[in-house]
Amino acid sequence: xxxxxxxxxxxxxxxxxxxxxxxxxxxxxxxxxxxxxxxxxxxxxxxxxxxxxxxxxxxxxxxxxxxxxxxxxxxxxxxxxxxxxxxxxxxxxxxxxxxxxxxxxxxxxxxxxxxxxxxxxxxxxxxxxxxxxxxxxxxxxxxxxxxxxxxxxxxxxxxxxxxxxxxxxxxxxxxxxxxxxxxxxxxxxxxxxxxxxxxxxxxxxxxxxxxxxxxxxxxxxxxxxxxxxxxxxxxx
Numbered sequence: 001x002x003x004x005x006x007x008x009x010x011x012x013x014x015x016x017x018x019x020x021x022x023x024x025x026x027x028x029x030x031x032x033x034x035x036x037x038x039x040x041x042x043x044x045x046x047x048x049x050x051x052x053x054x055x056x057x058x059x060x061x062x063x064x065x066x067x068x069x070x071x072x073x074x075x076x077x078x079x080x081x082x083x084x085x086x087x088x089x090x091x092x093x094x095x096x097x098x099x100x101x102x103x104x105x106x107x108x109x110x111x112x113x114x115x116x117x118x119x120x121x122x123x124x125x126x127x128x129x130x131x132x133x134x135x136x137x138x139x140x141x142x143x144x145x146x147x148x149x150x151x152x153x154x155x156x157x158x159x160x161x162x163x164x165x166x167x168x169x170x171x172x173x174x175x176x177x178x179x180x181x182x183x184x185x186x187x188x189x190x191x192x193x194x195x196x197x198x199x200x201x202x203x204x205x206x207x208x209x210x211x212x213x214x215x216x217x218x219x220x221x222x223x224x225x226x227x228x229x230x231x232x233x234x235x236x
Contacts, residue, residue, distance in 0.1 A: 007203060007235055008183040009125040009154075010116075011173065013164075014132060016189030017207045018112040019140065024132075027107075031098055032091040033078045037071045039094050049093060056086035083131055083159060092135035099143040106140035111213060113146035115228040119236075120152040129157040129173060129186075131164060165192040170200035185235055187228070194222060205231045 015024045043049045044067060057065045060073055077087045098104035120126055128137050134156040142150035155177065162169030174181050181201030188194055194204045204222055211226030216234070218224065225231050 006183065007124070007185045009127060009177060009179050009185070010119055011127045011129050011157075011177075011184050011186045011197075011202070012112075012116075013186075013188035013190065013193065013207075014128060014130040014137060014140065016209065017187055018108050018116075020107055020109070020209070023107040027104070028091075028095060028136075029078060029081075031104065032094045033075060035094050035098075036074055036078075036090065039090070039097075040067065040071055040074075043093070049090065052086045052089040052093075055089075056084065059084060059086060085133075085159070088133040088136065088158070092133045092139070095136060095139055099139050104139075104143065106142075106144035108141070108144045108146045108149060109209075109227070110146065111227040111229055113144070113149060115232055116149060116152055118232075122236075125154045125177070125179075126152050127155045127157065127173070127177060127184075128153055129161075129164065129169075131159055134158050134160075164188075164190070165196050167196045167199040170197045170202055174200065174202070185231075187231065191219075198222070203235070205234070207231075 012018055015021055040049065040053065044053060053070055056074060057063045057070055065073065074087055074090065077084050095104060116126060130137050137156045137158070138150050141153065142148050157173055161172045174184065177184070182203060185203045185205065186197040187205055187207055189207045189209065191206060194206045198204045206222055206224045208224050208226060213227040214229055215226040216223060216230035223231065223234050
C-alpha cells in the first residue's frame with residue numbers, strides 16, 4: 001500500500017481509539033483492584049513483583065512501608081487513576097493471569113481491527129503508543145475479541161518514552177522507529193496528544209467515537225473521525 005500522503009507507518013493510541021474507554025475503566029481496572037492484595041501476597045517474593053512493590057514504595061517516598069500499607073497505596077493510586085510505572089507493572093502481571101486463564105478478553109472496535117489488518121497487509125508498519133504498559137498493550141491486542149492482533153505490530157511504546165502530551169515523546173518514538181516524522185500517522189482520541197504529535201511533525205487524525213462511524217469534520221487542519229473508516233478514505 002502506498003499512502004496518498006506518503007505514509008509508511010501508523011502509530012495508534014488504545015483507550016478511546018482502538019478500544020472503548022469503558023473496557024479499561026469498568027473491566028480492567030476493577031479486575032486488577034479486586035485481585036491486587038491476593039496477588040501481592042501470593043507473588044510478593046517473585047523478583048519482578050518484589051521490584052515493582054519496592055519501586056512503588058520508593059516513588060511514594062516511604063521505602064519501608066509494610067506489605068499491607070503498600071497494597072493500600074497501590075489501591076489508592078488505582079482509585080486516583082495515577083499513571084505510576086510500578087502500578088502499571090503490577091496491573092500487567094494481574095491482567096496477564098486473567099487473559100491466560102480466559103477470564104479477560106481485550107475489546108477492540110471492529111473497524112479498528114479491520115483497518116489495522118488491512119493496513120498491515122498493505123505494507124504499513126504499525127506501532128502502539130499508550131499510557132498502559134507495553135505488557136498490557138500486548139495482552140489487550142494478543143487476547144482480543146477480534147483474535148490475535150498483537151502480531152500485526154512492529155513495536156509498542158508506553159510512557160517510558162515520555163508523557164503523551166509532550167512533543168519530545170513523539171520525537172523519541174520517531175527516532176526509535178527509524179522513520180521520518182511525516183512518514184507516520186498518529187491516531188488518538190485525545191486533543192492534547194494530537195497537538196503534541198503534530199508539533200513533532202507527525203501526521204495526525206483524532207478519533208471521536210461519539211460521532212457516527214462514517215462522520216468526519218475538521219478542527220483547524222486536523223481530521224476528526226468517528227472511526228478508522230474516514231481516516232482510511234482521507235489518507236489512503
